[in-house]
Amino acid sequence: MPYADLTKEELMELKKSLKAEYKAMQAKDLKLDMSRGKPSQEQLDISMGLMDVLSSDADLMSENGSDCRNYGVLDGIPEAKELMGDMMEVPADNLIIYGNSSLNVMYDCISRSYTHGVMGSTPWCKLDKVKFLCIVPGYDRHFAITEYFGFENVCIPMLESGPDMDMIEELVQNDDSIKGIWCVPKYSNPTGNSYSDEVVRRFARLKPAAKDFRIYWDNAYTIHHLYDLDQDHLIEILAECKRAGNPDLVYKFASTSKVTFPGSGIAALATSHNNLEDIKKQLKMQTIGHDKVNQLRHVRYFKDIHGMVEHMKKHANSLRPKFEMVLDTLESELGGLGIASWTKPKGGYFISFDTMDGCAKEVVSKCKKAGVVLTGAGATFPGGNDPHDKNIRIAPSFPPVGDLEMAAKLLCLCTKMAAVDKLLGE
Amino acid sequence: MPYADLTKEELMELKKSLKAEYKAMQAKDLKLDMSRGKPSQEQLDISMGLMDVLSSDADLMSENGSDCRNYGVLDGIPEAKELMGDMMEVPADNLIIYGNSSLNVMYDCISRSYTHGVMGSTPWCKLDKVKFLCIVPGYDRHFAITEYFGFENVCIPMLESGPDMDMIEELVQNDDSIKGIWCVPKYSNPTGNSYSDEVVRRFARLKPAAKDFRIYWDNAYTIHHLYDLDQDHLIEILAECKRAGNPDLVYKFASTSKVTFPGSGIAALATSHNNLEDIKKQLKMQTIGHDKVNQLRHVRYFKDIHGMVEHMKKHANSLRPKFEMVLDTLESELGGLGIASWTKPKGGYFISFDTMDGCAKEVVSKCKKAGVVLTGAGATFPGGNDPHDKNIRIAPSFPPVGDLEMAAKLLCLCTKMAAVDKLLGE
Structure with a gap:
């Protein structure tokens, strides 16, 4: 009762x-x-085999001939791009492979936009006001980043089929201080629901007042199903943005943190070529390259997306x-x-x-x-x-x-x- | 003739x-x-044994009981701190262990200071002018970072025993827009000479007009000797700064990039507890932790500083x-x-x-x-x-x-x- x-x-x-x-x-x-x-x-324990695939008699050359043990290869070895591209459902050449943490990649995206803007826009640190949309309930570490940079976090309610798109469309069309939105589109944190086809299509068709607005699409649980057949399916956002004439609208993130070992996996960013070019201008200042041996380790372990x-x-x-x-x-x-x-x-x-x-x-x-x-x-x-x-x-x-x-x-x-x-x- | x-x-x-x-x-x-x-x-090839120390039957627990495979441990496992501390000649608890690239750590230090200031100072992005001292000839990737952030790079000539300290003292005492100096103090890039005792002591005794001035002490070649007995010796800068009453003056960087594999090593930052506290406020927004399995791999491989x-x-x-x-x-x-x-x-x-x-x-x-x-x-x-x-x-x-x-x-x-x-x- x-x-x-x-x-x-x-x-x-x-x-x-x-x-x-x-x-x-x-x-x-x-x-x-x-x-x-x-x-x-x-x-x-499931991933312990990862520790065995590269031994001292292994060949540590990438398929393109670069020695994974040495310096270089800013955006990742090709075979890692292919594997992560398959995981993220985007072409390999839309990827940058990073280090061990996709959160780190997201932080760096915010930080780069704050210090240097987005594709030539005014750096956000020079603006009086920056706002970010936060779908609630959502992921505390996302919100913490934009709060740390002094942005105003604006709450958007999560509905059955995804966030309240009416509200999002209304806000981003009319307020050029809104520079982005945090999304966990699949098996969302914490609601566990996934965005409907209509929601993804409406995301791809957003007409933000701010040219440097980006969707932060944290697809953390892209292959993290509980059932083999009864799975949520998500429309691939990069392709949908391209179809909608908004190819540069989205940064998509993923990692193997909950595939192999959290903290010792590989993370990746997928986005348009224009965005990649913009990002690499900064990335080449920040590092000579990420851990290619660990990239190779993951590729040799899984072999391909089917293995994953x-x-x-x-x-x-x-x-x-x-x-x-x-x-x-x-x-x-x-x-x-x-x-x-x-x-x-x-x-x-x-x-x-x-x-x-x-x-x-x-x-x-x-x-x-x-x-x-x-x-x-x-x-x-x-x-x-x-x-x-x-x-x-x-x-x-x-x-x-x-x-x-x-x-x-x-x-x-x-x-x-x-x-x-x-x-x-x- | x-x-x-x-x-x-x-x-x-x-x-x-x-x-x-x-x-x-x-x-x-x-x-x-x-x-x-x-x-x-x-x-x-010298470091290929690194590939064998952690196998699928290895125990991947840190000595403090944390599972190196899982999330957590923001500043590094204790045994990695001890090893890198010994390499860098500072106490283990003055360290943060990072990812694979000390250049990345340096970039992030500049970026953090630009977005959030240093121990409560005005963020550098809010200042009209920021200058950085560059010892010449020096390391291009250092200079590129501060140039990328729009700072004015000011050249300081390298002399026989280190940089021109008269010039440095004069400049930093009188110009509070000077926020830091790039140094490769040992086997310097590219001159290969090392700073004399007097030069290090004068560095530690600098009285910068800017409270948020820091010495960027990139000790990239700290154990990279060509000879077993005929080695340069450098006074340890953290301890010297502490003795001089300037405990917070320096960020010290090192990595195993040229010890094991470039790109797949571990990097570290050593600095005062005040600076560490300041840095961790940002770091915990950026990541849950760096690659602890790779930290453990390095410790198990070298065992201790003698092994290194x-x-x-x-x-x-x-x-x-x-x-x-x-x-x-x-x-x-x-x-x-x-x-x-x-x-x-x-x-x-x-x-x-x-x-x-x-x-x-x-x-x-x-x-x-x-x-x-x-x-x-x-x-x-x-x-x-x-x-x-x-x-x-x-x-x-x-x-x-x-x-x-x-x-x-x-x-x-x-x-x-x-x-x-x-x-x-x-």
Whole structure:
């Protein structure tokens, strides 16, 4: 029965029994972390073969004859471009292969635009006001970068099929201080949903007032499916922008951080040739080249995109039971109570969970006191400020599935407690 | 006999025979590159064992218990800090371990100061004028960074014992638009000399008008000796700055690019705790962490600084004959002619070569036409502009020693030809 239909007496009674349950949970002395989208040890073990593909008797020459051990090759070896191009669904020659972190690439894109502008535009540091659009709930590290540069982060609500495109179109057409938008278009962080075909098409057809406006398309979960057949599909944005006559509108990012090892993978940027040319002017000042041995290591390990896809099935086998465990627990504990809602992703690393308004902070705090660390309430909004205090990002990947059941139950319990308090007006 | 003492007729005669020699050289159809400080294939082979230390059955945990395969550890694993600290002669806790490129770290330091200032100072992008001191001849990639940011590069002459400290002291004390100085203090690029004790002490005692002035101390060749006993020694600048009451004055850079593999090594920044705190505020926006697996790989390979020192002896064994070959050739071909001078380094990657005034471009061009690529004349000066057109950077590391003899002879020949033309007033 929905909590809203309970009498005050029933709620008081419920409160008492929930409190007893919570005490019993606390007694278990849990120490679990569901705060970040970190692969588990089991997932890391999947990629250990990566450590064996290059040995001291290996040939470390790229297919174009350059010695991967030496200086040079600013934008990546050709075979790495091909592999990452296939992963990102763009031609190899639209890519730059970077170092170990796509976040680093995104930061550098913002920083470069701030210091030197975009394809000849006024450097953003010379402007009085710069705004960036942030789809909420979204990824805290994105918002942190634009906040760090002093931009105004403007919230755009995430809807069922992607962000509110009416709002985005209206804003970017009329305000030339808006220079970009942060997107995680597939298995979004944290909602896990993917942008519909119409949303992607509308993105590609944006007519920004600012010529140096770019879509920051962080396709972090492009091949990170939970199921082999039931997968989200996303229209490829670079090609769609080209078709729409806006070839330079987008920077697309990806990495192998959640394919092989986070921190020891390779990252890439895909964009138009005009953008690439602009970016390389800066990149050649910044470095002589990224780690080509690691590029080669990844190519030799996967061989091709098929190898990568097969590899991702192993990750899916590890992640799927965890997602299902959390979703089953949420359904069995909270289904029909009218005090929470949540997303049911087919890929990615997160489930987005909404409590009743004004309850998220309390739920996270209660979980913490019973030994389960969740992503801080509000973290999915710029400045950590969730105006409804209801969104919590659940990251099921890291803990073992047994622990996860306990953690999910605790989350449900704390959600119930906070809801009862709210309904009692406490 | 010095060319200056030759009669016009003797010079004319000489010109003729040099021209014949040059034609013979051209007929050899050489294709050699002495342009960049790249390790040779022989040197790269020295480090192939690096490929074997981490295999799929290796334990990839850091000594502090963190899994090197996963996210986290912003400033580097402790054992990498210790190794690089020993290499850089600073305590491990004064370090941040970065990715594969110290140039990237330097660029990012300039960029951060430009966008966010230094320890609370006005961001440099908000200033009308920023100047940077460049010791000449020096490293082109340093100068290119500050030029790219629109700073005025101010030349400081390199003297026997280091840069002209009188000039530096005078300038930085009186001009608060001077925000830094590029230094390669040991086996300098390209002169190969090292700063004297007095020079280092005077650096540490600078009293810059700008509170956000920093010394960019690129100790690229800190353990890159040619001889086991006859080595240059440099006073450690961080400690000296601390003693002088200027603990925050310096950023010190190094990498293993010329220890293991260029592009696949690890880089580090050493500086005061105040500076580290300032830098980490930015770094945590830019990345979750650098490649810890590669950090671990380097530590496991070298074990400790002694392992690294022994390793560098192998590089020395490969480089020493090359340096000696070039120096012997220069001496036997040009000694006593009064038309050229050059340095005799005990380490590093370069020999600095001076032609007669106004001859360097011509010499480089003549060499190129006979198949030997040298670093472009002027490259060792900001903007590529050598006011005397005399300095050429010789990089003997890459070609095999046999080729090198040919290349050095060609260089001498072209130097003679240009000198004769100059003396003839042509």
